[in-house]
Amino acid sequence: MNSLFKALNDETRRQIVELLKEKDMNAGEIAEQFNISKPSISHHLDILKRADLITSEKKGQFVEYSLNTSILEDLISWILTLKK
Numbered sequence: 001m002n003s004l005f006k007a008l009n010d011e012t013r014r015q016i017v018e019l020l021k022e023k024d025m026n027a028g029e030i031a032e033q034f035n036i037s038k039p040s041i042s043h044h045l046d047i048l049k050r051a052d053l054i055t056s057e058k059k060g061q062f063v064e065y066s067l068n069t070s071i072l073e074d075l076i077s078w079i080l081t082l083k084k
Contacts, residue, residue: 004075007051012036013044020054020067027063 031041048054052071
């Protein structure tokens with residue numbers, strides 16, 4: 001859970017999650033949406049992957065990233081238990 005909160009603690013990573021909510025994208029497509037270096041985008045993607053917020057799949061010469069909605073469902077369930 002700590003890695004999940006660390007991943008969501010950054011504005012850029014939250015924006016990447018928002019982008020992937022709309023559709024799966026490769027790193028280049030994600031990088032086009034930001035005014036930061038591609039290595040920085042790769043670092044953010046790595047943190048999101050380690051937190052299980054996104055998954056990656058090699059498709060040809062590109063790696064496609066997808067949002068892992070099951071981890072978000074787990075987070076929502078946990079947050080709702082705090083309300084009880």
